Amino acid sequence: MITVLRLSHRPNRDERISTHCGLVARAMGADKIIYSGEYDEKLIESVNDVSRRFGGRFAATYEKNWRKVIQNFKGIKVHLTVYGLPMGEKIREIKKKKKNLMIIIGSEKVPGEVYKMADYNLSVTNQPHSEVAALSVFLHEYYKGKEKKFSKAKIKIIPSERGKNVREKK
Numbered sequence: 001m002i003t004v005l006r007l008s009h010r011p012n013r014d015e016r017i018s019t020h021c022g023l024v025a026r027a028m029g030a031d032k033i034i035y036s037g038e039y040d041e042k043l044i045e046s047v048n049d050v051s052r053r054f055g056g057r058f059a060a061t062y063e064k065n066w067r068k069v070i071q072n073f074k075g076i077k078v079h080l081t082v083y084g085l086p087m088g089e090k091i092r093e094i095k096k097k098k099k100n101l102m103i104i105i106g107s108e109k110v111p112g113e114v115y116k117m118a119d120y121n122l123s124v125t126n127q128p129h130s131e132v133a134a135l136s137v138f139l140h141e142y143y144k145g146k147e148k149k150f151s152k153a154k155i156k157i158i159p160s161e162r163g164k165n166v167r168e169k170k
Contacts, residue, residue, distance in 0.1 A: 001100045002030040002142075003073070004135065007066055007114070008107045009037035020132045021105060022047035026058040028139035029148045030103070033058075036066035037107070055153030070117045075100030079118035080134040081110065087122045091141055094120065103138060105131040 004025040009018045018035060025033045026047070035043065039062050047060035063069050070077060076099050080087075094101070104118060115121050124137040158165035 001032075001075075002139075003100070003102045004030050004033040005066060005069055005102055005104045006033060006035045006107070006131075007037065007104065007110060009035045009040060009043065010107065011038055011040045011043070014107050015040070015043065017107070017130070017132060018043055019046055021135060022060050023050060024132055024136045025103075025139070026051060026056065027148070028136055029143050030139065031058060033060050034069055035060065035062050036064065036069065039064070053153070053155045055150030055156075056148070057151075067113075067117075070102070070104070070114070073100070073102045075102060076120070077102045077104060077118045078120045078122055078138070079104040079110075079114055080124065080131065080138055081106070081115070081121055082123050082126055082128060083115075084121035084123040086126075087124050087138060087141065090120055090122055091138075095142065101142075103135060105135055107131065 004021065006018055006021050018040070022033045022043070033047065044060045044062055051058040076094055076097055078094065078101065080103060104114060122138070124134045154169050156167045158167060
């Protein structure tokens with residue numbers, strides 16, 4: 001099971017980025033995302049609505065205390081940060097452990113204790129970039145590019161070279 005923890009959501013500043021974190025987490029194979037920071041019912045409902053319409057068992061939830069979320073997690077905790085070790089050096093090691101995985105991504109400045117609480121502090125590049133990009137690249141590499149299949153979809157996108165091909169179940 002893969003859980004994404006999004007630290008310090010701020011509705012006025014992070015609405016689109018936090019939504020994109022949830023959408024990328026779902027599309028790229030995570031099982032759930034937990035938001036911390038300020039509670040934002042609209043954000044959680046928006047991400048969960050995509051799951052209901054496009055299928056799968058992904059869930060978005062809120063937890064005020066991110067420290068407890070990290071402390072209580074049973075499995076490997078990976079913090080994605082530009083300051084970490086190169087992801088490519090550690091991803092095989094993480095996969096071999098075959099344990100539940102928590103991927104921690106920030107928004108505002110990440111508290112120093114997150115670096116200590118994580119089992120791995122990894123970067124997809126040591127240059128400034130977005131947490132959405134880091135999450136996407138990490139999950140893509142973790143699953144070796146294999147796309148997740150989504151069951152019970154009400155809406156299905158059919159791949160097409162040109163144009164949009166969408167099927168809806170009634």
